[in-house]
Amino acid sequence: MxxxxxxxxxxxxxxxxxxxxxxxxxxxxxxxxxxxxxxxxxxxxxxxxxxxxxxxxxxxxxxxxxxxxxxxxxxxxxxxxxxxxxxxxxxxxxxxxxxxxxxxxxxxxxxVTLSKGIAIVLPGILCLWLLIKRLYAKCNNRYNRDTLPLWIYRRTVERGFLAAKRFVVGFVSFLREHxxxxxxxxxxxxxxxxxxxxxxxxxxxxxxxxxxxxxxxxxxxxxxxxxxxxxxxxxxxxxxxxxIPLFLFKRFRERIAFARLHHYEARNCGFIKELPIVSITCGSMGKKKTTMITDMTLSQEVMFRQKALEILQKTDLAFPNFPWICFENELLKCLEYGIVYNLATIRVWIEKKRARYEKHRNARLQLYGYNSGRYGLEYDDALSVKSLFDALETYAQAYFIFVLQSSLIVSNYSVRTDNDVVTRGNFPIWSLDFFADRRRSSRHAHVLDFDVLRLGKKIRENNPNAGSFEFGVVAITEIGKERGNNLELKEVKKKNDETNQKNDLFNSWLKMCRHSATVDHFPFIKVFTDEQRPESWGADARDLCDIVNIVSAGDAKLALPFYTIEEMISEWAFHRFISLYYNFRFRRGDNTLLVHLLKQATAWLWKRNVRICNKYGYTVLKIEKERGTMDGKTVPKRYYLVNRKIYSNRFTTDCFADFFQDMARKSNVGLMDYIEYATEKASVEELKMQNSYFINGLYGSNEGE
Amino acid sequence: MKTLKRILAVTVILVIAMVIWYLVFTGQVMNAEEAYEEAKDLIQ
Structure with missing residues (x-):
């Protein structure tokens, strides 16, 4: 070293x-x-x-x-x-x-000169090609053995190149240090x-x-x-x-691509803002409905942070001379000691503060030295007169939502978020850009305990979480399977002793959830759900929603301009090489220099193409928005799914896979163990093996006769 | 559609390359003519 x-x-x-x-x-x-x-x-x-x-x-x-x-x-x-x-x-x-x-x-x-050159070189290339083909036509099973030219290449060029690369990388990091x-x-x-x-x-x-x-x-x-x-x-x-121009061109088109992606994200946010507090996204299997609600959930979380910041800024300017930094620090201390942990406790804390001030009138102790005599304790916004303590309550609640370092998402499947808070001990700043280059630390959504959304009977008696939910983004996939519809719940009675969909008052919570989540007249709550058919969810709850029907998911597109030729080259290289490579692998088990070099070059091109598609790719969902009453009046809309945002390990499409995996593990049988049909026509025995209602019915009735 | 886009992209690049070549060629012709005129003046 x-x-x-x-x-x-x-x-x-x-x-x-x-x-x-x-x-x-x-x-x-x-x-x-x-x-x-x-x-x-x-x-x-x-x-x-x-x-x-x-x-x-x-x-x-x-x-x-x-x-x-x-x-x-x-x-x-x-x-x-x-x-x-x-x-x-x-x-x-x-x-x-x-x-x-x-x-x-x-x-x-x-x-003419070029044609002459080609005419001279072409026979040579053809001869070389034939020679290589003849050489590679021989079959062998020398598994993973290098041929002599490849062995020499690996020992000299690759080793030398790697050593040089290591040296240059080391030297560059040395320069960065100094x-x-x-x-x-x-x-x-x-x-x-x-x-x-x-x-x-x-x-x-x-x-x-x-x-x-x-x-x-x-x-x-x-x-x-x-x-x-x-x-x-x-x-x-x-x-x-x-x-130099290549670098400038790269920067230019990357800037265009990011501007496009941000524009699509802004359009998505506009669409989400139009939705009521509860919405249901519908579509048949594979139409990306869970993908869409996850995407909306991520955007909504960011919008809540931004809205909280907006409230902070406005409240700050209502009392511009108030030492807000001291107030924030005291609030953070209270958070640390568990005095304050939700919006309700903040109200209590501020109420105590108000009472203390009214009793002692000590601005230095209770208001951090704020000169109330000079700057006043009231603010008139031409609609009403607000006291400083009203502003403090709003500020504290908005600050609590803004500064909370856990995810604001509560869901019945896992969603990964990677918003980062940056602080130097003063006012924190959130890094909320989904398309930023750096890798950030991950957090996951909170597990949704449905009891916290029930105003009536709970599944778990004396559930400590009951009544605790105030604000956040709720994401529920397959809501119909959880809540059922009127037809499915026909036999379920409200008077039953057991908790059920009719006596848990979940629908009442849906109707009133904004009451606990409102700060400065803005509801910090949104519920996103999905289901294959809207009718699968009972009408009482569904009528509250807007129904978002996914009509179709378009082809993958690229926000990066002027990429057609590069994409064409990498696709061409990939398809050409793959057919050649698998032909080679069918014949031989060893490694040769030519295939090694071609594979390295193709892999580089392919990896580059994949990275660009993942970084700048997006899909447009064609959707139709409809009222929950299902009056048939639909509004066509578009929703943009940007790869970089939604496919960077945000969720798994098989979110309930563990249930099936557990069953499959216990069964001790695999696909290979299923009996195959002996001929093109199923025999009676084979038909009976199906355990089908239809076949059993047929044979049952015949046997009965 | 994809193929059409690719054909169009290749054509545009070829046209741009030809235009640049023509511009450079014209510049070279002009410079050569100027040099020739200068040389002629010097000889006279």
Whole structure:
């Protein structure tokens, strides 16, 4: 480790010396130019000061003249008139027939050269292909053995490449640890490549232009800028420079993609806001209904945090001089000691605070030194007069919802959330972006104990959780199977001693749930449910909902623009390689160099494609929104399922799989153990093996006769 | 649809490449003509 550090330090020192020598031998002009730019800046500062203080300067500053150091460029003439003439001449040539024919002749000539090249190389490639095919036609069972060329390749190239990669990665992390080295190199190259001169010239010209408004000098500046950029284009070869536009292109299209994804998320939020407190999402199996309610649940949790923050901001401004930070700190202490743990206890806590203040009138102790005499204890919003303690109650409840570090989701299946709170000991900030790049710590939804939603009889007697639920996002999958409908509950009686769907008053809770969850007139509660058919849930509860019918799930789309060619290449490579590879695997059990290289390249392309599809892919669900009364009036809508948000291990589609797994494990029988039909026609014995009502009925009636 | 999109994308790239080639070629022609004129002036 120590040796490695010494090696990295020596390399960094050597590179620094090389860079310094480069400045001395290759880029000496840049430093002379920097000196000139400095002189320009001084003259411009003088010009600026003279102009600002009323004296009209006699001479123009040197910034409007060409540099003596920078080399002129033939493409850009020194004066604007010549540039205009040259541009005119360029366009005349561009649209001239003669020029076009000359170019077409050149294209023809190059095409002939290319065709000749292909004609020469093609037979060689064909021969090579036939040779490889012949070599690979031999079958063997040498499992996982490397051929000699592959063995040599692995021992030399791969080992060397991996060692080099490890060294470079280590060196880069060493540079990250010593950021100043990196910074020094950047500054050094900034000077070498004239970038420092460009910055100095910019400020010089800015000062000159701010007082003179000489538009005629703009052309000179543009030419000077291009001349100053010459070292960059001359020093680096084109194949290195090509990475600059590629990098900019990558950033540009990623920005577009993220803007699109955020736009879709905003549209989803708009759709969720339109829904009433309770909604049911319906669709046949595989229509992504649980996916959709999970997606809505995640968005709603984020919206609750945002709404809580909005309430905090508004309440803060109602009493702008109140020391809110002290109030927050005391509330956090109360949370820590368990004095406050829900919205109801917050109300009690504030009530005590109010009583204490009214008794002692000690602002220093009860109101953290707030000068109530000067700033007042009331706020008039033109609708009503609110006291400071009303505002404190609202603020405390909103802060409680905002700062709560557990998930706000309560569900009958697990949902993963990864919202992160960032704090420096003052006001916390939530990182709520679903499309951010960094990996974040996970939390999971709370287990839904249905007793907390029952106002009547409970399944568990004296359930300690009963009555505790106030606010949050409730997600219930397969609600019909839990609650049943009127037909299924025909035999169930309200007067039964056992808890059932008719005497647990769950529907009453649904109708009144917003009462416990309202803070500053906003209900912090939403219930998302799903079922295959809306009729599966009893009408009394269903009538409260909006029904969201999933009509169809569209094809996967990509928010990243200009990706068609890359996708085409990776798909082509994948399909070509896979057919070749499995043909090879059918024949041989060993590993060969050619297949190894092709597999590495295809795997790289495939992984890249998968990552991009996962990062920027999305699906549009076509949905129809209908009232719970099912009056047949549907409104067509769209809902966007973004892969990055909903498919990053948020939930499992087989959320009740453990039940079936447990049954299957106990049965000791597998698919292979089921008896197969002997022929195309089932025998009587085989029919009887089906344990079918229909077949048993047929044979039962016959036997009876 | 996917195939059509791909054909269109390849065509657009080829057209852009040809246009760039034509622009560069025109620039080279102009520079060559200028150099020729300059050389002619010098000889005269």
């Amino acid at each position: 120590k040796k490695q550090k010494i090696l990295y330090s020596s390399l960094a020192t050597t590179l620094t010396v090389c860079f310094l020598l480069l400045g001395f031998f290759v880029f000496p002009r840049s430093y002379v130019r920097l000196k000139e730019a400095g002189a320009d800046l001084v003259s411009c500062v003088k010009y600026y000061l003279h102009s600002v203080f009323g004296e009209t300067p006699e001479e123009m500053p040197s910034v409007v003249e060409y540099s003596d150091v920078s080399e002129p460029i033939t493409l850009l003439p020194p004066d604007y008139g010549a540039f205009k003439a040259k541009t005119g001449s360029f366009f005349r040539t561009l649209f001239s027939k003669q020029n076009l024919f000359a170019w077409l002749a050149l294209v023809g000539k190059r095409s 950021g100043w080295v990196w910074f020094f190199w950047l500054v050094l190259w900034g000077f070498h490549l004239n970038l420092a001169s460009i910055v100095v010239e910019f400020f010089a010209y800015y000062l000159f232009f701010a007082v003179s408004f000489e538009f005629g000098t703009l052309y000179v500046q543009a030419v000077k800028l291009v001349r100053d950029l010459q070292p960059l284009f001359r020093f680096f070869p084109w194949w290195i420079l090509v990475f």
